[in-house]
Amino acid sequence: MRAKGEQLLGAQDFDAEELLAGVVEWVELETPSERPDLIDRLLDRVEAQFGDLPVSIRRIPGRDGCGGQLVLTYAPGGLNGEPALIMGHVDTVWEAGTLARRPVRREGDRVYGPGIFDMKAGSWLAVDALHRIAAAGLLPPRPIVVYLNSDEEIGSYTSRGVIEELSRNAAFVMVPEPAFEAPGTVVTKRKGWGRFVLRAHGRSAHAGGNLFDGRSAILEVARHIIDIEAMTATETHATFNVGTVHGGTRPNVVPAEAVIEIDMRADDMATAERLTAAMLARTSYNPDVRIEVEGGINRPPFERSPAVARMYEATKHLALELGLPMAETSRGGVSDGNFSAALGRPVIDGLGCNGGGAHAIDEHILVSTLAPRAALFHGMLMSRHFHEDLSEA
Numbered sequence: 284m285r286a287k288g289e290q291l292l293g294a295q296d297f298d299a300e301e302l303l304a305g306v307v308e309w310v311e312l313e314t315p316s317e318r319p320d321l322i323d324r325l326l327d328r329v330e331a332q333f334g335d336l337p338v339s340i341r342r343i344p345g346r347d348g349c350g351g352q353l354v355l356t357y358a359p360g361g362l363n364g365e366p367a368l369i370m371g372h373v374d375t376v377w378e379a380g381t382l383a384r385r386p387v388r389r390e391g392d393r394v395y396g397p398g399i400f401d402m403k404a405g406s407w408l409a410v411d412a413l414h415r416i417a418a419a420g421l422l423p424p425r426p427i428v429v430y431l432n433s434d435e436e437i438g439s440y441t442s443r444g445v446i447e448e449l450s451r452n453a454a455f456v457m458v459p460e461p462a463f464e465a466p467g468t469v470v471t472k473r474k475g476w477g478r479f480v481l482r483a484h485g486r487s488a489h490a491g492g493n494l495f496d497g498r499s500a501i502l503e504v505a506r507h508i509i510d511i512e513a514m515t516a517t518e519t520h521a522t523f524n525v526g527t528v529h530g531g532t533r534p535n536v537v538p539a540e541a542v543i544e545i546d547m548r549a550d551d552m553a554t555a556e557r558l559t560a561a562m563l564a565r566t567s568y569n570p571d572v573r574i575e576v577e578g579g580i581n582r583p584p585f586e587r588s589p590a591v592a593r594m595y596e597a598t599k600h601l602a603l604e605l606g607l608p609m610a611e612t613s614r615g616g617v618s619d620g621n622f623s624a625a626l627g628r629p630v631i632d633g634l635g636c637n638g639g640g641a642h643a644i645d646e647h648i649l650v651s652t653l654a655p656r657a658a659l660f661h662g663m664l665m666s667r668h669f670h671e672d673l674s675e676a
């Protein structure tokens with residue numbers, strides 16, 4: 284039960300309009316993954332916001348064309364132990380200038396804007412939760428770490444190491460990626476994601492003069508496409524999509540080169556590993572055509588491990604106590620939570636606002652879900668009851 288005197292906040296204790304104003308401020312700072320300068324401008328803003336608070340700030344500079352990362356740690360009075368970690372990305376899939384064509388607009392409960400749903404609203408709520416707790420000088424049961432990266436939408440190649448380091452040291456991980464289903468729903472399972480490129484090298488020839496000397500790279504990849512697409516039906520725990528195909532030069536030339544890109548989703552690590560090995564071991568149909576396959580698992584599957592189940596139970600209890608709806612779901616799309624879950628850590632994902640249209644022009648959040656999520660974040664970070672539940676392994 285809740286410790287005597289512990290102050291939990293309900294949704295009614297948060298002003299939705301005030302929360303929305305903060306989210307909109309972030310949306311109006313465009314942050315496409317490929318613009319480190321713009322991403323750094325947003326991270327500068329966050330740093331400035333914590334200027335005089337007892338929050339330590341670790342700024343990891345961007346590299347390889349990606350923006351920076353920020354680690355904010357609140358450990359008042361030498362509080363130690365494994366921290367609670369909230370992890371979000373600040374990059375979006377929208378190029379700079381999108382906002383000018385499609386400014387933030389509101390229609391009833393819906394607020395539209397590029398990146399608002401995936402995941403400016405969630406990441407902003409994470410920062411705001413920490414800011415409120417630190418500004419009020421509250422003493423949480425454990426240190427709180429808020430981590431922001433800026434290359435999630437392009438594969439988290441420069442941030443994966445930090446994600447894994449922080450996750451390994453954390454008591455539990457909260458990922459405020461968007462929530463798609465009914466208000467209150469969180470994500471406790473995600474598929475893993477693999478990406479592959481298959482290149483075929485044949486032999487060019489004149490399609491009229493010496494057709495039979497040619498070896499068609501397009502014909503070769505066509506056979507692989509049919510094979511790979513068929514695996515979606517034959518594999519119980521994985522799906523495949525050949526998403527791009529390029530090849531050939533002119534209609535009257537036997538194509539010497541062709542390339543396809545393949546997306547694989549798998550429910551569990553054993554399946555992902557088996558199918559990755561099979562993909563990399565593919566051989567050509569035509570012995571005169573050479574094929575090369577590159578790629579692998581980008582995000583390991585986020586399985587509903589006992590640690591995840593335990594954290595979900597605690598989250599459900601807390602939501603009940605706060606009078607908030609709570610349900611769990613699984614998704615085919617990946618997040619950085621996949622990395623944490625694959626390390627066996629307790630993770631709850633999909634903690635962001637409800638809405639829709641991720642990566643689409645109708646991207647929006649429901650304003651009515653801001654305050655309930657803010658209350659849930661506060662409770663997860665502050666309630667001793669929530670933390671006790673998690674340690675009952």
Ligand SMILES: [Zn+2]
Pocket residue numbers: 372401402435460461618
């Ligand atoms: Zn996202």
